[in-house]
Amino acid sequence: MKLHFQLNIAFTTLLLVIMSVTGFVIYSLILDLLIQDEKAELNQKGELLVQILNQENLQPSVEHISGFLQDQNLQLMLYDRSQNKVLDSTMPKQVVDELLLDNDFSNMGKELWGLGNNKYVTSRILMYPESTGLELILLTPLNELQAVQQDFIKKLFIVFIIGAIAAVIISYIFTNKLVTPLTRLKWQLKKIEKREFDKLEPINATGEIKEVEKSVFEMADELQRYMKSQQQFFQNASHELKTPLMTIQGYAEGIRDGVFDKEEKGKGLEVMVTEVHRLKKIINEMILLAKLDSDQSSYQPGNVNLKEIVDQVLDRALPITNEKEIRILHEVDETLDVHVDPEKLLRALLNITFNGIRHANSKVVINVRQINRMITISIEDDGEGIDKELMPQIFHRFIKGNKGETGLGLAIARAIVQQSGGNITVGTSELGGAKFIVAFSEK
Ligand SMILES: Nc1ncnc2c1ncn2[C@@H]1O[C@H](COP(=O)(O)OP(=O)(O)O)[C@@H](O)[C@H]1O
Ligand SMILES: [Mg+2]
Numbered sequence: 001m002k003l004h005f006q007l008n009i010a011f012t013t014l015l016l017v018i019m020s021v022t023g024f025v026i027y028s029l030i031l032d033l034l035i036q037d038e039k040a041e042l043n044q045k046g047e048l049l050v051q052i053l054n055q056e057n058l059q060p061s062v063e064h065i066s067g068f069l070q071d072q073n074l075q076l077m078l079y080d081r082s083q084n085k086v087l088d089s090t091m092p093k094q095v096v097d098e099l100l101l102d103n104d105f106s107n108m109g110k111e112l113w114g115l116g117n118n119k120y121v122t123s124r125i126l127m128y129p130e131s132t133g134l135e136l137i138l139l140t141p142l143n144e145l146q147a148v149q150q151d152f153i154k155k156l157f158i159v160f161i162i163g164a165i166a167a168v169i170i171s172y173i174f175t176n177k178l179v180t181p182l183t184r185l186k187w188q189l190k191k192i193e194k195r196e197f198d199k200l201e202p203i204n205a206t207g208e209i210k211e212v213e214k215s216v217f218e219m220a221d222e223l224q225r226y227m228k229s230q231q232q233f234f235q236n237a238s239h240e241l242k243t244p245l246m247t248i249q250g251y252a253e254g255i256r257d258g259v260f261d262k263e264e265k266g267k268g269l270e271v272m273v274t275e276v277h278r279l280k281k282i283i284n285e286m287i288l289l290a291k292l293d294s295d296q297s298s299y300q301p302g303n304v305n306l307k308e309i310v311d312q313v314l315d316r317a318l319p320i321t322n323e324k325e326i327r328i329l330h331e332v333d334e335t336l337d338v339h340v341d342p343e344k345l346l347r348a349l350l351n352i353t354f355n356g357i358r359h360a361n362s363k364v365v366i367n368v369r370q371i372n373r374m375i376t377i378s379i380e381d382d383g384e385g386i387d388k389e390l391m392p393q394i395f396h397r398f399i400k401g402n403k404g405e406t407g408l409g410l411a412i413a414r415a416i417v418q419q420s421g422g423n424i425t426v427g428t429s430e431l432g433g434a435k436f437i438v439a440f441s442e443k
Pocket of ligand 2: 354355405408409410
């Protein structure tokens with residue numbers, strides 16, 4: 001069921017419940033109120049009548065009172081307590097007799113007198129002087145009050161109906177205002193689903209819906225960025241794989257067709273072997289990157305002493321440093337441990353160090369130290385440094401510059417460092433070359 005209807009039904013039900021409860025409470029209170037009010041009015045009228053009688057005649061006689069009472073447009077009776085007898089009444093004699101029969105006139109506390117199915121609200125006033133034992137009793141039939149009650153309830157019902165209609169209309173307008181942005185948001189999500197990012201339009205919303213809209217648009221941006229980077233990755237990857245393949249194909253066909261002399265043939269085979277190695281390296285690095293992205297289970301962390309890791313880096317680098325006459329200087333705080341996968345961290349540090357060796361003029365410097373609560377590994381060289389334009393995307397896949405190979409080494413290093421909970425940054429070294437810093441926060 002649509003949210004719009006659900007909200008309207010919920011609101012209308014709530015309204016009906018509130019109205020029914022209110023109606024019931026008013027219905028049950030109104031008769032009591034009417035009775036109290038009627039009694040007070042009867043009392044007032046009675047007092048007034050007695051006053052008038054007393055003024056006109058200091059020693060009221062029954063005849064005089066009777067004459068006076070008959071002139072009043074009221075239902076009343078003159079009652080003699082001492083004789084338990086109604087001396088006179090404006091009501092039919094039969095009714096008075098039945099009242100006398102059905103009710104205990106001596107019980108002053110009883111407010112309602114019964115007569116068959118009907119009831120009477122009564123008010124009793126003693127005549128002055130009290131010694132006469134005369135009492136004026138004023139009566140109003142309860143069904144007159146009940147008629148007033150019914151009438152009141154009818155009007156109340158009409159007011160409730162009008163109120164309910166107005167409330168339902170207002171509820172409809174409000175829920176519409178609430179639901180419309182949600183519907184618009186749904187359309188935007190549909191566009192995202194169809195990857196129509198350029199067709200996205202902002203929706204007019206406030207509060208929580210606005211926040212959801214913000215998150216949805218951020219998500220769409222992120223998705224778009226991700227798709228672009230994937231696209232870029234495949235383009236770059238196919239380009240990187242195609243170039244060596246075409247070189248190999250060219251030489252292979254040349255050798256097959258016998259277009260090369262002996263020397264060229266030897267050189268061709270040399271190039272083919274080099275290119276095959278390069279292809280293997282690219283494919284291996286792509287597989288490693290894909291694994292780092294998707295396979296968390298291959299990451300097996302443990303306590304790693306950084307001195308040991310740096311020693312391993314130095315051992316592996318020894319053949320090339322000797323060949324290229326590059327020195328690696330290092331200063332390592334031997335006490336520092338981190339909780340990472342040792343194989344992976346070694347791989348990341350090797351990638352950075354080998355880059356440094358390749359670009360250095362004479363030396364690479366490795367420092368491992370703790371600054372405040374951060375453990376940092378810095379690797380810098382005295383080479384030409386990284387191109388300014390390349391710097392912002394140096395960790396992206398297939399980004400390579402001067403003396404570049406696959407362009408995947410730093411992407412792998414970053415993926416490993418991030419998987420290890422660390423952070424990698426690049427800058428310029430005081431030695432003139434590039435400076436990479438891998439940082440882990442102390443546990
Ligand atoms: N120490 C460095 N000094 C200068 N340039 C560097 C250094 N390290 C990396 N680079 C640049 O960054 C690029 C990307 O490095 P990397 O991802 O390791 O790929 P690759 O080494 O295969 O080219 C390199 O091609 C190189 O241009
Ligand atoms: Mg590299």
